[in-house]
Amino acid sequence: MSRLVLAIDTATPAVTAGLVRCDGSGDEVLAERVTVDARAHAEQLTPNIVGALDDAGLAADRLDAVVVGCGPGPFTGLRVGMATAAAFGHALGIAVRGVCSLDAIAVGTTGDVLVVTDARRR
Template sequence: MSGSRTAGGHGTLVLAIDTATPAVTAGVVRVEGFEVLAERVTVDARAHAEQLTPNVVGALADASIAVGDLGAVVVGCGPGPFTGLRVGMASAAAFGHALGVPVHGVCSLDGIGIDTDGDALVVTDARRREVYWARYRDGVRIDGPAVNAPADVPGAVDALTRPPVYPTVAGLVRAVDDWSANPAPLVPLYLRRPDAKPSVPTR
């Protein structure tokens, strides 16, 4: 393998994906220095399936690299709504399988919280009048992730009045704990049951 394809090597080019929030995010990051070569974000809670692949293709083109140059994939595993979240995770798994490269799953909230200083609360919209949240100290998660009504999370109501912030591709890549280890299987952080329920046969 070339230096750019060495899994976890400092020259590794990483495809980062997140669909856990209304932002459909894809980008290319060089592990060394966490240099962002390209990032494409479309904010549309109903367009995850339609926009993810174009954003991936666009990011690769913007970074002037071929898909075969990628040495790893990083994907946000939520917490997030079932439908949007599975789009990103399924796509990341497919890229990893096709390219024969490792796929690292991270908490999507870490893709935001890792860039905070001091004590911070990261909140995203969970719908149903609830929020997904996690607390951080100097960029390290110390509580959560969890899902609750905003009133049950101190500071969440104030956080919701601020402009929304979404996971960045650099934050997602930085959230990987150990590049030298084999990544664990991808596990989605739904934190609650999906909206769709199986029908119950009537007698």
């Protein structure tokens, strides 16, 4: 059975929204929108979601789940991503799941992996 998932990550300066079709044979990225601006998470996330849906030719009511990056990252960016994911999940009546952003970055790699991101703590 195929599932359509909205993926959101706001743990870094990249405000990311993507649509992924998941089935037993693998995952397919249908569309993604990324805006790199550490100070525009709130302004860019929803337009990126809407743009990705448009790019994929899909309506939001077709979504089966939302996955959101849980950090580590700056509090404000994470709050925007999690609140937006929760709002979509609540409005559409679909599951919302959190994923460690470092795990998401490392997925698909082999062997030992070290993921390093800028914590922006000077």
